[in-house]
Structure formats: structure tokens, C-alpha cells
Amino acid sequence: MSFFFxxxxxxxxxxxxxxxxxxxxxxxxxxxKNGARALEEVEKNLSSLRQMLSGDGEAxxxxxxxxxxxxxxxxxDVLSLFVQNLPSLGWGVRKDLVHCWCILLRxxxxxxxxxxxxxxxxxxxxxxxxxxxxxxxxxxxxxxxxRECIKYPTLTKxxxxxxxxxxxxxxxxxxxxxxxxxALNTFKDLLTKHETVVxxxxxxxxxxxxxxxxxxxxxxxxxxxxxSVKFLxxxxxxxxxxxxxxxxxxEVRFLNIMITLLKDSSKNIRxxxxxxxxxxxxxxxxxxxxxEALIENRRELLxxxxxxxxxxxxxxxxxxxxLIIQGIQKLACSSA
Numbered sequence: 001m002s003f004f005f006x007x008x009x010x011x012x013x014x015x016x017x018x019x020x021x022x023x024x025x026x027x028x029x030x031x032x033k034n035g036a037r038a039l040e041e042v043e044k045n046l047s048s049l050r051q052m053l054s055g056d057g058e059a060x061x062x063x064x065x066x067x068x069x070x071x072x073x074x075x076x077d078v079l080s081l082f083v084q085n086l087p088s089l090g091w092g093v094r095k096d097l098v099h100c101w102c103i104l105l106r107x108x109x110x111x112x113x114x115x116x117x118x119x120x121x122x123x124x125x126x127x128x129x130x131x132x133x134x135x136x137x138x139x140x141x142x143x144x145x146x147r148e149c150i151k152y153p154t155l156t157k158x159x160x161x162x163x164x165x166x167x168x169x170x171x172x173x174x175x176x177x178x179x180x181x182x183a184l185n186t187f188k189d190l191l192t193k194h195e196t197v198v199x200x201x202x203x204x205x206x207x208x209x210x211x212x213x214x215x216x217x218x219x220x221x222x223x224x225x226x227x228s229v230k231f232l233x234x235x236x237x238x239x240x241x242x243x244x245x246x247x248x249x250x251e252v253r254f255l256n257i258m259i260t261l262l263k264d265s266s267k268n269i270r271x272x273x274x275x276x277x278x279x280x281x282x283x284x285x286x287x288x289x290x291x292e293a294l295i296e297n298r299r300e301l302l303x304x305x306x307x308x309x310x311x312x313x314x315x316x317x318x319x320x321x322x323l324i325i326q327g328i329q330k331l332a333c334s335s336a
Contacts, residue, residue, distance in 0.1 A: 016068035027081040046096040053103045070107040074118040083125045094141045102148045130164040133171045143182040153194040160201040169212045195240040233275040249280045252289045267309040281327045
């Protein structure tokens with residue numbers, strides 16, 4: 001190994017094969033007695049790789065060379081070394097690694113994203129990256145790498161179907177605000193990037209998903225409640241999720257959660273809760289249980305809605321609120 005280091009210091013690799021071999025050797029040496037020296041080589045190699053993949057600011061990268069490097073990286077299992085050794089690297093080196101990771105995943109060789117194919121055959125790498133949210137030092141790096149992976153439906157499907165997905169319900173409540181926010185961004189991407197994949201997932205994991213999501217909506221943490229009800233109000237009202245929304249608004253347990261959120265001390269939470277609550281009321285096919293719950297709570301609901309905070313210029317919100325108030329009043333009259 002010392003011979004490798006002497007040679008590396010004298011002559012930097014030039015061909016794609018040499019570049020990738022040098023990267024692989026330096027990573028494999030990280031956990032040997034020459035680890036400190038290997039770390040320097042990893043830093044140099046990743047800096048060089050970044051330049052080769054994205055250019056030096058003056059010259060554009062050689063695309064043929066980029067594709068050859070991409071193929072070699074998959075062939076030599078370097079993507080696995082990137083992921084497994086990420087926690088061992090310093091801040092600047094991790095930044096270069098994440099930059100290279102994102103470029104590599106986007107490379108298409110013969111109509112195929114070969115790095116994506118590699119990850120499909122090494123799905124444990126995704127589990128490793130999700131687990132890294134527990135590591136304060138690398139959480140944000142892993143978040144960036146995961147969101148790049150989530151751009152591809154096969155990788156999204158794996159994460160959603162894996163036991164690792166449930167960890168996001170913990171991560172969005174982590175005490176570190178930056179990491180919790182990053183985890184929420186990844187969570188949102190998982191549920192919004194690929195309509196068909198998400199629809200299949202929610203159809204087959206409906207009970208499990210909304211049981212976990214209810215914990216977020218009822219969290220004692222203000223930020224968690226606000227972000228989760230805001231996302232739900234946006235997510236359920238998107239056209240691709242119409243079938244899930246129709247099922248959600250037939251359940252009294254979820255109506256009761258929205259009623260509770262309408263009482264929240266936060267104006268923002270109350271408004272977001274209203275945008276979900278109004279769908280329960282506006283549903284022309286309300287089940288009897290929903291109708292009964294609305295009638296039973298009508299006095300409290302009318303008071304909450306009348307006191308719903310609005311700002312100047314929010315005419316649409318005022319109009320919606322008045323329509324929902326009328327809807328509840330009609331229900332009460334029809335049952336009298």
C-alpha cells in the first residue's frame with residue numbers, strides 16, 4: 001500500500017480506468033494503518049473526480065470520459081464504497097462526494113441509468129443512507145443523496161415498501177431543526193415524485209401509514225403539527241390522491257383530529273386544518289357516521305369557523321368558510 005501512495009503522489013491518474021482504480025484503492029485503504037494518508041488521497045481523488053464530472057469552470061467536462069468513468073465506478077463497486085465510508089470523511093470531502101454522486105446517478109449509458117441499476121442491485125445502500133439521518137455529522141449529506149435517488153421510481157418504491165420508511169416519522173421530530181426539516185423534505189419527495197408508485201403504496205399500506213401520520217398531527221411539538229397538517233392539506237387535495245382522499249374523509253377518527261386542530265392556538269395550523277376539514281363537510285357522499293359527528297359538534301364547529309382567523313385579501317378563504325358554515329347548518333336543519 002505504501003508503494004501505491006508513493007506512486008499516487010508522483011503521478012495522478014489520467015484514464016477513466018486509472019481514475020476509478022485510484023479512487024477505489026484510496027477508499028479501501030481508509031481503515032488500514034495508513035488511514036490518515038489514505039484520507040488525503042480520497043480528498044484529492046474526489047476533488048479530481050468532481051472536476052472531471054462537472055468541469056473546471058473554464059472547460060466543459062468531456063462527456064464521453066464522464067460516461068466511461070460512470071461505467072467503471074459501477075463495475076468496481078465504488079458507489080458502495082462512497083456510501084459505506086461517508087461517515088469517515090471530513091465535511092469538505094463529503095461535499096465533493098455528494099456532488100459526484102448526484103452527477104453519476106444522472107448519467108445515461110445506452111438508454112440506461114447504470115448507477116441507478118447498480119443501486120437496484122444493492123438496495124442495502126438505500127437502507128444505509130436512511131439510517132444515516134441518526135448521524136448528526138452526515139445526515140444532511142445523506143438527505144441530498146437520498147433525494148437524488150428518489151428521482152427514480154424503482155428506488156422510491158423500495159424505500160416506501162421497506163421498514164426504513166417508518167424511520168421518517170421519527171426523523172421529522174428530531175430535536176435538531178435542520179435535520180428534521182431535511183428529513184421532512186425527503187419524506188415529501190417520497191410521497192410526491194411518482195404518482196403511480198405512491199398510489200400503489202398508500203393503497204396497500206393505508207392503515208399503517210395514516211396511523212403513523214396521525215401521531216405527527218397530534219404531536220406536542222408545534223413545528224411537527226404545523227408541517228404535517230400543512231403537507232396533508234396539500235397532499236390530499238392533489239388530483240392523483242383523490243382515491244385516498246375519498247377514503248380518508250369517510251372516517252370519523254380523522255374528522256375528530258381536524259376538529260381538534262381547528263382549536264389549536266396557532267393561526268396557521270387552524271387554517272391548514274380547515275382546508276382538510278372542509279372536504280369532510282363538502283363530500284356529497286358523507287357516510288352516516290360523519291353526518292352524525294358534524295351535527296353533534298355543530299355548535300362548537302360553527303363557533304370555531306366563525307372565529308377562524310383570516311387576513312385582509314383572503315376573500316376566497318372567507319367564501320369557503322361561509323359555505324362550510326352553511327353546509328353544517330343545513331345538516332342540522334335536515335336532521336331536526
